[in-house]
Amino acid sequence: MGLYPEIQRKAQEELDRIVGPNRLPEFSDYDDLIYVQAIALESMRWMMVLPLGVPHRVTRDDEYKGFFIPAGSTIIVNAWSILHDPDVFPEPENFKPERFIKDGRLDPSVRNPLEYAFGFGRRVCPGRHLSSASLFMTIASVLHTLKINPAEDEDGNLFDGSTMLAAGLAAGPNRVPCSASPRSADAEHLIRVWCSMDQEEQ
Template sequence: MLHNPEDYPDPEEFKPERFIKDGKLDPNVRDPLTLAFGFGRRICPGRHLSSGSLFMMVASVLHTLDIHPVTGNNGEKFDPSSEVITGLISAPERVPCTLTARSTNAERLIQQSSPC
């Protein structure tokens, strides 16, 4: 259902921008969460835990790290791979980027939370 071309044009393409219009979430695009966790009597009981965990993970990365695109010797930027890994979660195969700690405090937070 999340690959319906009427709801999501080019459903096999990784296009996160399809949900944004004029810098804001486009209310005319169906929210994938209405289908992703099921519905009715068979809705996933862990959907709120999953959404909250994902939010916290993304917020932690954005709080502690600067994310920059990788540039070549001539200064050209490398675009994310158009190849997509499919399965339980779809994602681009490669997203060339560099991650750097935003500060010494952020670096300390990263090191303290690391399982290694």
């Protein structure tokens, strides 16, 4: 959100309209928070955690589009390529939640990143629904209460976080240079109330 302040602003306008200043987002708001849903989907597409997924072993001889695949072969699905296909996702390197929205609703004709980001077949991640719900609530709660500001380098230029990925099986930023501050006095109150409730539960 530090890299894309206009997207942050649009999400916060939606949250202000649907949730209001006196409470945190809830799952009952899910269907009305279309833009926040689109941000979650675009987050999964734009910078997925496992770009090559988990390798699969072929248990019997198979054929795919004329290619013979012998039993025992290891298959690696390039999910990153699938979710960065410019024929499906124009300008795939850009973070554009709007690509998932049509006529004010989520567009079911757009390829769903959740069908690729969590693996395939019998080995699909069993926690994918919990993960998706948690991602949505985290995005909604953070954007409802905080303003995320990008960091600047010594020359006053904004950091380009899109080029700061760690190498390896799992993708992720090496660091996330940014700062966050409460959006308002109401937002600060919500944060303090939530933190005090969390401490009481512990």
